[in-house]
Amino acid sequence: MKTKSILFLVFVLFSFSTHGKESALLLRTNASSPASAPATDGDKTPFDYSKVKITQSEIFTAIDDIYNRMKKESADKPLYPTQFGGFAGVIDFYCKYPKIERETGVSKSWFEKLRKVLLKMAPFRTNMKIAKMNQDNKFYIENKAEYNKLFIEFENLYKNPEKVKK
Numbered sequence: 506m507k508t509k510s511i512l513f514l515v516f517v518l519f520s521f522s523t524h525g526k527e528s529a530l531l532l533r534t535n536a537s538s539p540a541s542a543p544a545t546d547g548d549k550t551p552f553d554y555s556k557v558k559i560t561q562s563e564i565f566t567a568i569d570d571i572y573n574r575m576k577k578e579s580a581d582k583p584l585y586p587t588q589f590g591g592f593a594g595v596i597d598f599y600c601k602y603p604k605i606e607r608e609t610g611v612s613k614s615w616f617e618k619l620r621k622v623l624l625k626m627a628p629f630r631t632n633m634k635i636a637k638m639n640q641d642n643k644f645y646i647e648n649k650a651e652y653n654k655l656f657i658e659f660e661n662l663y664k665n666p667e668k669v670k671k
Contacts, residue, residue, distance in 0.1 A: 554601045561609050564599055568619070571595070572663050575656065586634065589627035596620040612667040622659045626652060 571592045578584045599605055600616045629652040636645035 555603050557602060559599070559602055559604075559608065564605070564609055567595055567599075568663070571623075572660070575659070583633075584630065586627045586631040589623045589630060593620045593623040596623065606669045610669055612669050615662065615667040619659065619662055622655055622662065626655045626659070629655065 574584065574588075574592075596616055596619050600613060600620065602608075605611075605613050605616065629648045632648040633645055633652060636642070636648060
C-alpha cells in the first residue's frame, strides 16, 4: 500500500515538472533511459498518450486515493487549494489516455466530470483559507457551504461511475 502511495506521489510530481512528460513516460513504458523515450521538444511535440501503459487498477487506486484524502481531511489539517489542481491534473492525464474506456469500462465523460468538480472546489478552498486568516466567519461559512455542495457532487460521481454505453 505504501509503495502505491509513493508511486502515485512520484507520478503527480513528475507530471507537473519540466521534464514530467518524459519522466511519466519512462515510469510506465519501462524505458531504460531518456534517450529511448520519444523526444519531446518542449511543448512543440505532443505527448503520445497511446504509448503509456496504465492498468485499471492503477487508475482506480489513484481516484480512490484522491477521494480518501478529501474524505479524511480535517479542520486542523485541510487540503491545500493547490492540491485540487494536482488531483485534477492526474484525472486529466487519464482523460487523455486513449484506451481509458476500454481499460476501465467507465465513460471518459465521468472522468472529465470528476476533474471539473475538483477544479471548481479549489477557489472555495482558497477563499476559506483567506477567510480564516482574516477571521471573517461569514465569508468562511459561505464558501464552506459551496465547498461542501461540490464535495457531495464529487462523492456522488465517485460512487456512481458512468459505465461505457455499448
